[in-house]
Amino acid sequence: MFALLGPLGRTITRREPARRDDDARPGAVVLSREDVEEIGRELDALRAETVADLGAADRKYIYDVIKVQRGMEVAGRAAMYVPFLPPVWLAGVGALSLSKILDNMEIGHNVMHGQYDWMRERGLNSREFEWDTVCPADQWRHSHNYMHHTFTNIVGKDRDIGYGILRMDPDQRWYPHHLGNPLFAAMLMVLFEWGVMLHDLEIENVVQGKRGWADIKPLAVGWWRKAGRQVLKDYAVFPALTGPFFVTTLVGNGAANLVRNLWTFSIIFCGHFPTGVASFSEEETADESRGEWYVRQMLGSANIAGSPLFHVLSGNLSHQIEHHLFPDLPAHRYPQLAPRVEDICSRYGLPYNTGGFLRQIGSVWGKIFRFALPNALVGRPGVPTVVIERSSGAA
Amino acid sequence: MGQIAAGRPVAPMLGRLVGLFETMATPHGVDRYTELIAPTVTANELRARVTDVHREVADSVTLQLRPTRQWRGFRAGQFVRVGVVVDGVRHTRCFSPCGSEHADDGRLELTVKAHPSGLVSRELLERAEPGLMVDLEQAAGEFHLPRPRPRDIVLISGGSGITPVLAMLRTLVDERHEGRVAFLHYVSRPDDLVHAGELRRLGKALGVTVAVGCTGTPGAGDVDGHFTAEHLAQAAPWVRGAQSYLCGPARMMTAVREVYDGMGIGGNLHTEAFEAAPAAPPADDDVRGTVTFSASGVDAANTGDVLLEQAEAAGLSPEYGCRMGICFSCTAVRRSGCTRNALTGKADAEPDQPIQLCINRPVGDVDIAV
Ligand code: FES
Numbered sequence: 074m075f076a077l078l079g080p081l082g083r084t085i086t087r088r089e090p091a092r093r094d095d096d097a098r099p100g101a102v103v104l105s106r107e108d109v110e111e112i113g114r115e116l117d118a119l120r121a122e123t124v125a126d127l128g129a130a131d132r133k134y135i136y137d138v139i140k141v142q143r144g145m146e147v148a149g150r151a152a153m154y155v156p157f158l159p160p161v162w163l164a165g166v167g168a169l170s171l172s173k174i175l176d177n178m179e180i181g182h183n184v185m186h187g188q189y190d191w192m193r194e195r196g197l198n199s200r201e202f203e204w205d206t207v208c209p210a211d212q213w214r215h216s217h218n219y220m221h222h223t224f225t226n227i228v229g230k231d232r233d234i235g236y237g238i239l240r241m242d243p244d245q246r247w248y249p250h251h252l253g254n255p256l257f258a259a260m261l262m263v264l265f266e267w268g269v270m271l272h273d274l275e276i277e278n279v280v281q282g283k284r285g286w287a288d289i290k291p292l293a294v295g296w297w298r299k300a301g302r303q304v305l306k307d308y309a310v311f312p313a314l315t316g317p318f319f320v321t322t323l324v325g326n327g328a329a330n331l332v333r334n335l336w337t338f339s340i341i342f343c344g345h346f347p348t349g350v351a352s353f354s355e356e357e358t359a360d361e362s363r364g365e366w367y368v369r370q371m372l373g374s375a376n377i378a379g380s381p382l383f384h385v386l387s388g389n390l391s392h393q394i395e396h397h398l399f400p401d402l403p404a405h406r407y408p409q410l411a412p413r414v415e416d417i418c419s420r421y422g423l424p425y426n427t428g429g430f431l432r433q434i435g436s437v438w439g440k441i442f443r444f445a446l447p448n449a450l451v452g453r454p455g456v457p458t459v460v461i462e463r464s465s466g467a468a
Numbered sequence: 469m470g471q472i473a474a475g476r477p478v479a480p481m482l483g484r485l486v487g488l489f490e491t492m493a494t495p496h497g498v499d500r501y502t503e504l505i506a507p508t509v510t511a512n513e514l515r516a517r518v519t520d521v522h523r524e525v526a527d528s529v530t531l532q533l534r535p536t537r538q539w540r541g542f543r544a545g546q547f548v549r550v551g552v553v554v555d556g557v558r559h560t561r562c563f564s565p566c567g568s569e570h571a572d573d574g575r576l577e578l579t580v581k582a583h584p585s586g587l588v589s590r591e592l593l594e595r596a597e598p599g600l601m602v603d604l605e606q607a608a609g610e611f612h613l614p615r616p617r618p619r620d621i622v623l624i625s626g627g628s629g630i631t632p633v634l635a636m637l638r639t640l641v642d643e644r645h646e647g648r649v650a651f652l653h654y655v656s657r658p659d660d661l662v663h664a665g666e667l668r669r670l671g672k673a674l675g676v677t678v679a680v681g682c683t684g685t686p687g688a689g690d691v692d693g694h695f696t697a698e699h700l701a702q703a704a705p706w707v708r709g710a711q712s713y714l715c716g717p718a719r720m721m722t723a724v725r726e727v728y729d730g731m732g733i734g735g736n737l738h739t740e741a742f743e744a745a746p747a748a749p750p751a752d753d754d755v756r757g758t759v760t761f762s763a764s765g766v767d768a769a770n771t772g773d774v775l776l777e778q779a780e781a782a783g784l785s786p787e788y789g790c791r792m793g794i795c796f797s798c799t800a801v802r803r804s805g806c807t808r809n810a811l812t813g814k815a816d817a818e819p820d821q822p823i824q825l826c827i828n829r830p831v832g833d834v835d836i837a838v
Contacts, residue, residue, distance in 0.1 A: 121813070124814075127556065128557075130556070133556075139500075143501055187799075190822070191557060192557055193559070193821065194558050196497075196499075196500055198822070204495065205495060214796070214797070218789070218795040218796060219797055220789075222794050222795060223790040302494045303494065305494075306492065310488075366792070401793070
């Protein structure tokens with residue numbers, strides 16, 4: 074009859090088949106089918122309202138960001154010519170880091186979501202855009218835009234849960250190698266752009282022999298083309314152009330890439346892994362309605378509170394909830410939409426997971442350490458329960 | 469230009485330099501940087517800067533454009549695609565340059581007539597100023613003067629169809645063409661005539677006859693009423709031995725073709741219809757027409773479903789992911805026709821636009837490059 078959608082996959086029908094909806098834990102939020110569809114309608118209306126309002130101001134916004142990003146990049150490259158003045162060189166590393174962060178997050182990620190396709194601009198089209206990182210855009214569009222955004226937080230389908238390496242959810246089976254969870258996470262953080270590049274490889278399926286060379290080859294060709302050019306630029310051409318300062322430029326460029334990796338990893342992990350975020354099973358999400366999809370996006374994402382500058386530097390992924398509801402709306406609109414989404418959540422008693430950066434990232438690392446161990450040792454984190462009356466499968 | 473002191477061509481060196489800049493700018497390309505400072509300095513992209521704006525008659529504007537160095541020129545009669553930003557969105561329309569092929573400074577002249585519902589034409593009429601940058605594509609189209617030029621040439625146009633034909637006339641005059649040239653042009657009122665001064669000037673060239681007809685104002689033009697065989701006989705009694713070029717509204721084109729066919733010289737008539745403005749979307753629930761999947765050569769009757777489903781029902785397998793409008797995997801180019809977005813309810817009929825197949829329904833006849 075009813076499936077129970079509980080955060081962190083506590084699907085009561087699945088896990089405890091003897092219990093029914095009337096046994097739902099006290100305090101659980103119950104959404105009727107009508108509630109879910111009404112939430113869907115409200116969010117659709119919010120979306121349509123925003124789409125109708127897109128225009129010159131949004132165009133100006135993204136071009137302003139691009140101008141700042143290009144300016145930072147040029148300034149950062151120029152500062153590499155004066156490594157004998159350490160503060161200038163350091164400022165250059167900072168500018169280049171910011172340039173890469175803006176390029177990857179507020180520009181690249183968002184443009185490749187199709188957020189600016191409506192502008193019909195060659196340089197900002199989701200099918201054509203490439204970003205300043207080693208992962209080829211087309212592979213990312215598959216693993217991210219399609220796999221992650223369609224199957225958000227469905228254990229077994231959304232490969233962003235642990236990226237095939239980490240154990241981030243109590244419903245992922247524990248293996249002894251998960252003892253290395255914190256170490257693997259730290260490595261992934263440092264090498265994040267390479268991790269993102271390898272994402273579409275589905276490394277665990279390769280290890281298990283489920284994917285052969287025929288599957289891998291086209292990906293590898295893409296990596297060679299994209300990553301090769303990125304490496305050439307940052308680690309050969311620009312260092313060579315600074316002549317005697319080859320080494321300091323090389324180090325500076327490497328540092329900028331590293332800073333970007335640490336930052337993007339942190340922001341992205343805050344989007345779905347802080348405590349209180351729900352995960353789902355394939356069974357309970359089969360044949361979802363649009364309303365149910367919306368509710369899953371809200372329960373499966375988490376925001377980070379912060380200043381406007383913080384939001385821009387996170388590519389507005391600090392508004393992960395709004396991003397997951399409206400992945401193709403220009404991200405700089407999310408701060409405007411957030412209070413209205415939060416209002417919907419509060420009216421239906423749904424959790425709206427948000428908190429400061431330190432709190433969210435702390436809770437992410439808490440999970441990384443916790444899930445290194447089997448559930449038997451550390452138990453399951455307590456999370457709010459939401460019960461959804463499903464539209465399909467209801468007798 | 470093109471040579472440096474040592475006598476070596478500049479091009480290979482420039483090419484190598486551009487190559488280095490491209491590596492430095494990877495993955496965005498040099499133009500994504502230069503456009504922020506000097507939009508006219510482009511490594512790859514063709515654009516143009518508006519240098520002069522002239523509003524001669526109500527509802528029309530004549531622009532002089534200076535293209536970037538990638539411009540390969542045009543043949544009189546061809547068209548170019550011009551992209552202009554209106555309310556944040558870049559819209560592209562076709563216009564025929566109306567200047568001579570031999571404009572000495574390589575500039576491009578466009579005369580744009582604003583239609584009441586014409587987004588781009590109205591924008592240009594109301595807001596184009598010198599300094600405006602527009603996107604440009606290389607000239608295209610089969611309707612142009614052949615080389616070598618035919619000896620005798622008849623040019624006929626109506627309304628804003630004047631532009632390609634005027635380009636031909638100006639080109640021939642610049643070339644001091646030795647054969648006979650007749651130019652017949654129709655407008656409905658004298659006030660609608662663009663380039664009046666220029667036509668008068670051209671009419672004085674050796675061997676050139678220029679006649680303007682005013683279809684809605686009897687007695688106002690050189691010839692009376694709509695096109696007839698007599699007009700032709702009057703302006704170009706030698707038409708049988710000539711090649712003729714015609715561009716105008718559909719009704720006029722039919723009338724001219726009938727006269728030529730009647731004289732048995734239909735083979736000498738070369739025509740071009742104007743690019744019609746995108747049609748207004750039909751009513752919401754209007755399920756009719758044919759969906760053409762032109763890349764696979766498959767036609768199907770419109771069922772009213774979203775295009776992804778119609779394509780699959782027709783036995784095709786376009787790429788897709790989410791099937792709900794979020795991943796953009798199913799994007800394909802709508803070559804022509806109108807579609808309605810199922811999420812926003814918005815209809816759109818601009819040709820050659822990428823659309824998401826999983827959330828767009830065809831409205832009437834649609835051609836999709838799948
Ligand atoms: S299939 Fe994902 S947008 Fe159409």
